[in-house]
Amino acid sequence: HCSAEELCGYLGLGQGRVPEYAGDLQGATWALLCRAVQRPAHEILAMALPDTKHQSARWVSPHDFQYCPRCVEKTPDLVLRHWRLAWSMTCETCGQALATKYPAKDVPSGLHGRALRGAEALKSAVATNNLARLRRVDLTMHLMAVLEIGNLRALTSGNERERLMALAAVGVSVTRPVA
Ligand SMILES: [Zn+2]
Incomplete structure (x- = not known):
């Protein structure tokens, strides 16, 4: 009943865009996020792309x-x-x-x-x-x-x-x- 961006804001994932990189998850409200998607934190992290600051x-x-x-x-x-x-x-x-x-x-x-x-x-x-x-x-x-x-x-x-x-x-x- 809300936009993906609104949901991301509620879960502590920042506003304006859907998280893609591991760094985007740093501010995540893990208790809410894990409950919302029914997955442990390490599985959610494994779904994110590696941060692309350097070589990657x-x-x-x-x-x-x-x-x-x-x-x-x-x-x-x-x-x-x-x-x-x-x-x-x-x-x-x-x-x-x-x-x-x-x-x-x-x-x-x-x-x-x-x-x-x-x-x-x-x-x-x-x-x-x-x-x-x-x-x-x-x-x-x-x-x-x-x-x-x-x-x-x-x-x-x-x-x-x-x-x-x-x-x-x-x-x-x-x-x-x-x-
Ligand atoms: Zn295919």
Whole structure:
């Protein structure tokens, strides 16, 4: 009987927008929030995106840059957390390939394969907090920006070709010297 923003205000989640990041939950009124959604605090925190102050800005998109056509057809307006992550290539719910706003035509299978390997490398680097590898990813993105073949946000770009190129570069960067 009230707007999402009003409800968020009541639960101590700030006014004006729905919380997405872990930091948005800092002021949460946990007793009310847990009772309202019938979930313990750690489960609610696990549903939030990691804060994007530092490195993670490169692999957590601030926008819904991709989606699952099959899941959205079944549930319009559905948005899932893992769709925001740079390494997500397929839907964890149904296994369908995720789609972006600007799909690339005639992607060479070699590029697609290299991008998948890059996505795996990035995912494991973040999961294990492999700082040396993450610095390398960062350096690779900067190098691509300097060479004007990519930009710092390419890993979560809605332009499929741009994103595949960036992921492929990440894959190459973890096995070969950047130079
Ligand atoms: Zn799906």
